[in-house]
Amino acid sequence: MLLSSVLQDLKYDKIKGDTNIEISAIAYDSRKVVKNGLFLAISGFAVDGHTFIDKAIDKGATVIIVEEDVKIEEDITVLKVTNSRNALARISSNYYHRPTEKLNVVGITGTNGKTSISYFLKSIFEHAERSIGLIGTIGTVINNKVEKNLNTTPESLNLQHTFSKMIEARTDHCIMEVSSHALNLDRVAYSHFNTAIFTNLSPDHLELHHDMEEYFEAKAKLFELSKDYNIINIDDDYGKKLINKVEKYETKLLTYGLDKDADIFASNIKYSADGTTYKVHTPSGNMDMKVNLPGVIYVYNSLAAIACAYCNQIPLEVTKEGIQKLEGIKGRFEVVYQKNNYKIVIDFAHTEDALKNAILTLKQHAKGRIIVVFGVYADPGESGTDKRRAMGQVAANYADFSIVTSDNPKDQDPDLIIQEITQAIEESGGTDTYDAVVDRKEAIKYAIDISEQDDIILIAGKGHETSQVIGTTEIPFNEKEIVLDIIKNKNQVLEI
Numbered sequence: 001m002l003l004s005s006v007l008q009d010l011k012y013d014k015i016k017g018d019t020n021i022e023i024s025a026i027a028y029d030s031r032k033v034v035k036n037g038l039f040l041a042i043s044g045f046a047v048d049g050h051t052f053i054d055k056a057i058d059k060g061a062t063v064i065i066v067e068e069d070v071k072i073e074e075d076i077t078v079l080k081v082t083n084s085r086n087a088l089a090r091i092s093s094n095y096y097h098r099p100t101e102k103l104n105v106v107g108i109t110g111t112n113g114k115t116s117i118s119y120f121l122k123s124i125f126e127h128a129e130r131s132i133g134l135i136g137t138i139g140t141v142i143n144n145k146v147e148k149n150l151n152t153t154p155e156s157l158n159l160q161h162t163f164s165k166m167i168e169a170r171t172d173h174c175i176m177e178v179s180s181h182a183l184n185l186d187r188v189a190y191s192h193f194n195t196a197i198f199t200n201l202s203p204d205h206l207e208l209h210h211d212m213e214e215y216f217e218a219k220a221k222l223f224e225l226s227k228d229y230n231i232i233n234i235d236d237d238y239g240k241k242l243i244n245k246v247e248k249y250e251t252k253l254l255t256y257g258l259d260k261d262a263d264i265f266a267s268n269i270k271y272s273a274d275g276t277t278y279k280v281h282t283p284s285g286n287m288d289m290k291v292n293l294p295g296v297i298y299v300y301n302s303l304a305a306i307a308c309a310y311c312n313q314i315p316l317e318v319t320k321e322g323i324q325k326l327e328g329i330k331g332r333f334e335v336v337y338q339k340n341n342y343k344i345v346i347d348f349a350h351t352e353d354a355l356k357n358a359i360l361t362l363k364q365h366a367k368g369r370i371i372v373v374f375g376v377y378a379d380p381g382e383s384g385t386d387k388r389r390a391m392g393q394v395a396a397n398y399a400d401f402s403i404v405t406s407d408n409p410k411d412q413d414p415d416l417i418i419q420e421i422t423q424a425i426e427e428s429g430g431t432d433t434y435d436a437v438v439d440r441k442e443a444i445k446y447a448i449d450i451s452e453q454d455d456i457i458l459i460a461g462k463g464h465e466t467s468q469v470i471g472t473t474e475i476p477f478n479e480k481e482i483v484l485d486i487i488k489n490k491n492q493v494l495e496i
C-alpha cells in the first residue's frame, strides 16, 4: 500500500525521506518487521520500542515512526508523532481500509459482565440469523472458530486486522469487549462503534488508572466513540455518573436495571440454583424471560443484551429465545462436577465485587459450606496490594472457608501475594477460616479433600483460562480437567 494512503489524517512531522513509496506491512514489534515494512516504535511499560529501531532496519524496515528524538543514519523515511499508540491506531485503520465503517460494532465496557453480555448477544444475534464476530477475553470468534487473544481488547494493529477478517468472512456485526487499558492506550481509537454498553465499575487495575475517577474516565471514553446508542446500567453509581455525562451527547441513551425508571427493567425475579426467571419491560413490550445462569448479575447482563437487541431491531420473542438457548458460558459459574447438593463451580470472578457476588449467589441455595479457592493475579508492574487486601476481606466476610493460592503471579513473588491476602483475612477476623497452598493444583486438591457432602467449592479467578503464568513461563492449566482428574482418583477411594 502507498505510504501516503496509510498516513491519511495522521498528524506527523517528516524528519526525512519520501512518503510516496509502497510499504509491505506495518509492525510495532521489531521481531515482526518484514522487507519494505513500516516499524512504529512504542515507548512501552517494560521496554522502549525505540531501542529496537536498528533491529527493525536490519529486518528490512524502510519507514520508521517514532515519538522520541532518535538518530537514524540509514537513508530511509522517518516520521515523528506525538503519541505512537494513537498513531498506530490511525495508520492501522487506514491500512485495513477503515473496516469498522463497514461493520455494526457493539462495544461493551465496565469492570464485570463484559464477556457474559457478549455471549448473550452472540446467541441472540445468531438466533436472529445475523452474521456476527466476537472479540474478547475468551478469544476472537469468526465463523464460530475461536482464536486466543493476547489481550481482551487487542492492540490496534491486530484489532483492525481482525475487523478486516470479519469483513472478508462476510460478518455484519462485531460484538467486542473494550477494556479500560484499551481505551487508555488508544487501542480502539479511530474505530466506529454503533453501540456502547456500560455494566458497572468496581476497583480493578487501579495501579494503571491510579484512582476510581481516572478508571471511570477511561471507561467513559468509549461513549464518545459510539454513534447510535449508549446503553447504561442505571443502578450502578458510576452508571448514574456516566448517564449525566452522556445525556448531552447526540447518541441516543437507553438505560437498564432493576429500577423501574430504566428504559429496560426486570420485575418478578425468581432465583434458583441453576438459573433465573423474570419479566422484562421494554419500550416494545413485556415478556417472561429465563436465563440459564444463576444470580442477580446475570439478570443485569441479560438486560444489557436485551437492550442492545432492542436497539438492533431484533423482535423481543427472538431475543427471549436467544437468551434461553445459551446453556452456559465457559468459566462463568460453570458447574464442573455435581453430586446431589455437592458442587464444584469454576468462575472467572477476579475482582472483590465479583468474588462477593459469586459467593453470595452460591450461598442462596447452599445446603453446606462454601469453600473458596482463589488468588490474586498480578498486572505487569503493579503491586496490587489494595486488591489483595480487598479480596482477602471478601473471603473472610463471606466464605465459610478459603484456600488462598496463586492466580497468575507473573513476575511477582507468589508467597508475598498470598501473605498479603491472608493478612487481610486475619485482620477481618478470619483467622480459623483459611489455609494457604501456593500450588494452585494442590490447593484445588486440598479443597476437594476437606470438602464434605453438601459443600460447594468455588474455584475463582481463572474461569475459561487454560494456562497459568508463573514468572515468564506460561504453563498449561485447565482447571476443569484438573478437577475431574482429582475427583476421578478420589472416587476410587471415597464416594463424595
Ligand SMILES: CC(=O)N[C@H]1[C@@H](OP(=O)(O)OP(=O)(O)OC[C@H]2O[C@@H](n3ccc(=O)[nH]c3=O)[C@H](O)[C@@H]2O)O[C@H](CO)[C@@H](O)[C@@H]1O[C@H](C)C(=O)N[C@@H](C)C(=O)N[C@H](CCC(=O)O)C(=O)O
Pocket: 028, 029, 030, 031, 041, 042, 043, 044, 045, 046, 047, 048, 049, 050, 052, 150, 151, 152, 153, 154, 155, 179, 180, 181, 182, 379, 380
Ligand atoms: C501493561 C500493558 O498493558 N502492556 C501492554 C503493552 O505492553 P508493553 O508496553 O509493556 O510492551 P513492552 O514489552 O514494554 O514493549 C514496548 C514495545 O517494544 C516492542 N518490542 C519489544 C521487544 C522487541 O524485541 N522488539 C520490540 O519491538 C513491543 O512490541 C512494544 O511495541 O503493549 C502490548 C502491545 O500492545 C500489550 O500486549 C501489553 O499487554 C500486556 C500483555 C498485558 O498484560 N496487558 C493487560 C494489563 C491488559 O491490557 N489487560 C486488558 C484486560 C483487562 C480486563 O479486562 O480485566 C486487556 O485488554 O487485555
